[in-house]
Amino acid sequence: xxxxxxxxxxxxxxxxxxxxxxxxxxxxxxxxxxxxxxxxxxxxxxxxxxxxxxxxxxxxxxxxxxxxxxxxxxxxxxxxxxxxxxxxxxxxxxxxxxxxxxxxxxxxxxxxxxxxxxxxxxxxxxxxxxxxxxxxxxxxxxxxxxxxxxxxxxxxxxxxxxxxxxxxxxxxxxxxxxxxxxxxxxxxxxxxxxxxxxxxxxxxxxxxxxxxxxxxxxxxxxxxxxxxxxxxxxxxxxxxxxxxxxxxxxxxxxxxxxxxxxxxxxxxxxxxxxxxxxxxxxxxxxxxxxxxxxxxxxxxxxxxxxxxxxxxxxxxxxxxxxxxxxxxxxxxxxxxxxxxxxxxxxxxxxxxxxxxxxxxxxxxxxxxxxxxxxxxxxxxxxxxxxxxxxxxxxxxxxxxxxxxxxxxxxxxxxxxxxxxxxxxxxxxxxxxxxxxxxxxxxxxxx
Ligand SMILES: Nc1nc2c(ncn2[C@@H]2O[C@H](COP(=O)(O)OP(=O)(O)OP(=O)(O)O)[C@@H](O)[C@H]2O)c(=O)[nH]1
Ligand SMILES: [Mg+2]
Numbered sequence: 155x156x157x158x159x160x161x162x163x164x165x166x167x168x169x170x171x172x173x174x175x176x177x178x179x180x181x182x183x184x185x186x187x188x189x190x191x192x193x194x195x196x197x198x199x200x201x202x203x204x205x206x207x208x209x210x211x212x213x214x215x216x217x218x219x220x221x222x223x224x225x226x227x228x229x230x231x232x233x234x235x236x237x238x239x240x241x242x243x244x245x246x247x248x249x250x251x252x253x254x255x256x257x258x259x260x261x262x263x264x265x266x267x268x269x270x271x272x273x274x275x276x277x278x279x280x281x282x283x284x285x286x287x288x289x290x291x292x293x294x295x296x297x298x299x300x301x302x303x304x305x306x307x308x309x310x311x312x313x314x315x316x317x318x319x320x321x322x323x324x325x326x327x328x329x330x331x332x333x334x335x336x337x338x339x340x341x342x343x344x345x346x347x348x349x350x351x352x353x354x355x356x357x358x359x360x361x362x363x364x365x366x367x368x369x370x371x372x373x374x375x376x377x378x379x380x381x382x383x384x385x386x387x388x389x390x391x392x393x394x395x396x397x398x399x400x401x402x403x404x405x406x407x408x409x410x411x412x413x414x415x416x417x418x419x420x421x422x423x424x425x426x427x428x429x430x431x432x433x434x435x436x437x438x439x440x441x442x443x444x445x446x447x448x449x450x451x452x453x454x455x456x457x458x459x460x461x462x463x464x465x466x467x468x469x470x471x472x473x474x475x476x477x478x479x480x481x482x483x484x485x486x487x488x489x490x491x492x493x494x495x496x497x498x499x500x501x502x503x504x505x506x507x508x509x510x511x512x513x514x515x516x517x518x519x520x521x522x523x524x525x526x527x528x529x530x531x532x533x534x535x536x537x538x539x540x541x542x543x544x545x546x547x548x549x550x551x552x553x554x555x556x557x558x559x560x561x562x563x564x565x566x567x568x569x570x571x572x573x574x575x576x577x578x579x580x581x582x583x584x585x586x587x588x589x590x591x592x593x594x595x596x597x598x599x600x
Pocket of ligand 2: 375
């Protein structure tokens with residue numbers, strides 16, 4: 155039913171519309187409106203939709219029927235038609251009646267920012283979980299706007315320009331089908347999430363994790379690829395990554411270190427998508443360390459960081475241990491600005507994901523960070539305990555190893571919870587023992 159009508163035609167050309175009004179969230183001043191507008195431009199570019207002119211109206215209040223005044227709307231429609239646009243894209247959320255009213259006055263197809271983002275998400279979703287999440291969000295978006303879409307559908311379905319009884323009936327039927335679909339997808343999603351959570355629980359006791367989070371297009375996947383020497387889709391597109399991807403950062407350390415790449419954030423993200431993506435971002439919630447990635451070359455870097463912190467706050471993880479990686483240093487040329495930014499953000503790094511040395515430095519830092527979190531233990535294992543020796547060497551990080559008359563002394567680093575599971579308590583070297591005293595001035599000092 156709605157699938158075809160909902161998707162934006164690729165060959166469409168779009169004219170962009172926005173507003174500055176003190177009464178309107180995210181559009182309170184011209185700077186914010188322009189920033190958001192250039193982002194909308196990028197979103198449409200990601201969808202490969204050609205854009206025409208941009209129009210911003212300054213208003214004290216928002217017109218409840220058409221957002222901007224109807225006079226201005228007519229004016230914009232003329233420009234749009236003259237430049238051969240078939241689509242008006244509003245950089246804000248539109249209600250069903252607003253879509254209907256704007257369509258009627260302009261004679262053009264009308265969509266909002268939310269619709270554009272949903273379309274990108276739908277296009278980029280790869281895993282079954284991401285696909286289901288998008289589909290649910292998309293249907294939830296369509297549901298209250300059905301009548302808005304219907305005038306357009308009506309025409310397609312046989313020229314019913316004005317909605318009559320047939321239209322109402324059709325809408326009611328569509329509503330029912332959509333509600334049923336949402337319920338079915340939600341159940342499917344619940345099962346998928348459950349099995350992923352079980353997997354991540356298993357991983358929890360076997361690995362430590364760092365999650366790359368941050369604004370869309372900041373370079374998270376690029377950093378992940380270079381750090382883990384793998385190949386995850388990295389593109390100059392918004393929301394290239396939609397599902398969490400796990401990769402081994404360092405298989406040599408015990409436990410192994412895993413890096414997680416996550417979906418990017420964006421300002422003014424539709425509420426239903428924030429909700430939908432909470433489950434995808436669960437991997438960030440569970441991570442031991444957050445690596446916030448930020449594009450230092452973007453003039454709106456501060457806004458990107460603000461949005462990132464807000465999303466982390468919404469997820470309840472803004473207090474989690476984190477570092478900030480300022481990426482794309484090759485594109486930012488103001489040296490003084492770079493220095494100031496690094497100084498104002500503690501535990502921050504300046505990198506280019508294309509620079510091998512930078513990536514190596516970051517890699518070492520993250521590995522050392524995890525090792526530093528681990529407990530240190532002094533062990534003495536008699537030679538005859540072969541199984542214990544192999545437990546130590548395959549499950550812990552050995553800092554020092556020295557052989558003695560009756561066995562081997564190990565200084566190891568390992569997370570407390572793993573040490574407990576290994577059953578090595580009996581081999582802890584007591585500070586009162588003769589060997590401990592002998593080693594005190596040499597190896598133990600480290
Ligand atoms: N010049 C430059 N470009 C970079 C750098 N790092 C990444 N890029 C480019 O930035 C674009 C986005 O990179 P991604 O790694 O896909 O960004 P992302 O944060 O994963 O984006 P989403 O998945 O959309 O959230 C790609 O075209 C990369 O090639 C860098 O250090 N310098
Ligand atoms: Mg990505």
